[in-house]
Amino acid sequence: MHRTKVRIVEDALDANNTIARANRDDFDRNGVTVVNFMSAPGAGKTTLLERTIADLGDVRAGVLEGDVEGSMDADRLSALHVPVTQLNTASGFGGECHLDANMVRSAIPELPLADIDLLVIENVGNLVCPAEFRVGEDIRVMVTAVTEGEDKPLKYPLMFRACDLVLINKIDLLPHLDVSVERIEANVEAVHPGVPTMRVSARTGEGIDEWRDWLVRTAAREPAGAPA
């Protein structure tokens, strides 16, 4: 019974990877660099995009916004005059807890790929399943908020291992928390040695220039490297 279940899941992931490669081909053909942007609910993904996405110099950015329901984040980002496409996962049963390659594939006809250089796919807020489903991205970025505590890398290691950059957000709240940002960084390093991290505050703007520069370099397909 258990073996059967695992087999079905592996088949689903295999089919997902096939579709993800097709998505990636479409993105590559249009010269669009794609970032899969992931975090727990409320870690600040949308606010971090609001602070950067409309101000990337020559880089023309677009956003594909994944949510179980609603279009609140898409509405916020549309106000910045970048193209935003909404993808809701609530069809089917109670709502999928992640984006998969086929959902993204269904959105591709709606994406202005010829007019953008960078596409940020804002995933559903979840630290488990989004890490398991590639959607055709070039690179994966995750956000962890210091308010979530120090132990998240140890409790959700797959997510931290799957990503190419970890943004540690809400650092303006550190004086009011019993949380050490050094301990968060050490726990990230423990589960994903060498992965770059950046301390940021979407609220105060601290660290936002570095995050913006990283997005610009990524869109230009320069080697991202570790932050200075």
Place this chain on the structure above:
Amino acid sequence: MHRTKVRIVEDALDANNTIARANRDDFDRNGVTVVNFMSAPGAGKTTLLERTIADLGDVRAGVLEGDVEGSMDADRLSALHVPVTQLNTASGFGGECHLDANMVRSAIPELPLADIDLLVIENVGNLVCPAEFRVGEDIRVMVTAVTEGEDKPLKYPLMFRACDLVLINKIDLLPHLDVSVERIEANVEAVHPGVPTMRVSARTGEGIDEWRDWLVRTAAREPAGAPA
């Protein structure tokens, strides 16, 4: 293809409900009240339990701790000298993002049901799938932290609709956030009219007495009602 997928999911939920009823029968036979305790990662479930679970008067409590990996939360709660059983979901593929009835069923032989009155099942941190899988609980409680923002009830409505009590945690941080607790409460009310809410801070202890009293009343199977 899509229809097939939905059918499989519905079958899985139906099987889950069958096993959940068997779990519930076992709990009832032992006179144990069961709370399914849910939230996003880092909302403060474990800390809220630390503040209350060892101090429930005549109520003998136990905890079933669900995590993708590790036993950090179980270790924290064991220090309080209540029986704690760990359940990891990382077998299979990359880790399940929720507890289901069969996982809880596999833990029942390890639970000291004859020696406890109240079992709190701490679910995997996730605002989507845990709401879809009953595990045999009498009642469902969720925690939302004010640091997650005001919009979570609107973005993850199923979770807020599925629960019998909403704890609004980390209210000590409100002076440092651009967040209105009244707006959070209004959004909870919008998706789940009439559900009781409590403002709490696991850090400062504010509201903890009310939450503790609620646990004691629930264990005694008194009508929970709305908080005063």
